[in-house]
Amino acid sequence: MTTKHTTNHNPIFAMPLFIALVCVLAFLAFSPAVGASPAERSGNFPHIIDLPNGSLPEGIEHGPGTSFFVGSLLDGTILRGDFRTGSSAVFVAGTPGSAAAGIAYEARHDRIWVAGGGPQLIGNGDLRVYDASSGALLARYQPPGVGLLNDVAVTRNAVYVTDSGFPQLIVIPLGADGSLPPPSAATFLPVGGDMLQAPGINLNGIVAKNGVLLVANSTTGKLFRVDPATGLAHKLDLGGADLSYPDGLELLGLHKLYVVRPFDNRVTLISLRAGLTRGIVLGHLTDPSLDIPSTATVAAGRLWAVNLRFTTPVTPDTPYWITQLPLRP
Secondary structure (H helix, E strand, O other), X not given: OOHHHOOOOOOOOOHHHHHHHHHHHOOOOOEOOOOOOHHHEEOOEEOEEEEOEOOOEEEEEEOOOOEEEEXXXXXXXXXXXXXXXXXXXXXXXXXXXXXXXXXXXXXHHOEEEEEOEOOOOOOOOOEEEEEOOOOOEEEEEOOOOOOOEEEEEEOOOEEEEEEOOOOEEEEEEOOOOOOOOOHHHOEEEEOEEOOOOOOOOOEEEEEEEOOEXXXXXXXXXXXXXXXXXXXXXXXXXXXXXXXXXXXXXXXXXXXXXXXXXXXXXXXXXXXXXXXXXXXXXXXXXXXXXXXXXEEEEEEOOEEEEEEOOOOOOOOOOOOEEEEEEOOOO
């Protein structure tokens, strides 16, 4: 492992300073990064996948085969890469004022959905959908009155986006054949019940399974089971476990939930039980190269976490990377 991947152990989350810094540096172009060396490869897959310097990656999602997509908070650039080779290239070019936070791949229609941040961070507060093969922009939704569009989950009937600034989800209904609705079709789903809004970043990571949504509240450290029809939220019983700022969620099968915890530099594995109403913490996945990871995805029998490095100043030369983790602690 090269020295560029040492971890910054600063535990302070200076969000106002980070936002100001990102806004000032949003114009900076990406610099090429050095590829992972053969010595860093594990089972024909690199342990570390370098991303462009200065790119400030936030969301990661696997695509067909061993492909992946990573979005940049700086200008909405989307990279497409390959977990096996460790290579990546610009798939969708960024634009000033844009951002790419959470990403979801819709395999049924070969599309990627990208949450575009908003007033509390950088970005336009929009949701964009692209052809996952060509990178062509298919539609853009920008509902008024959002706080921070952060993460995305796709079902057969709709797309759900968390708003980290307000207790609500943005909903994009899909046609029976998967057709995209007009931009005016975006609606709001208030989230109530056990989910209480607190100062700071609230609704964040989201996954969908068996007709329900699982959502993380980063400020309270709680996970919720949300009814997509009513917005009623029930807190998952985790036996008193404290998740301390959960960010991205990744669901493997029906019962294995991976919770990315940036400021602990770990991913917590939870076994879901009783109809996704409670869970048991099975353990934690970590690695010396993790540096405030934001999201993760499962591909090729491995977990891949992207390092956002919140507490590291953003410069054109700041390195970023993806870390490979095992599926079990």
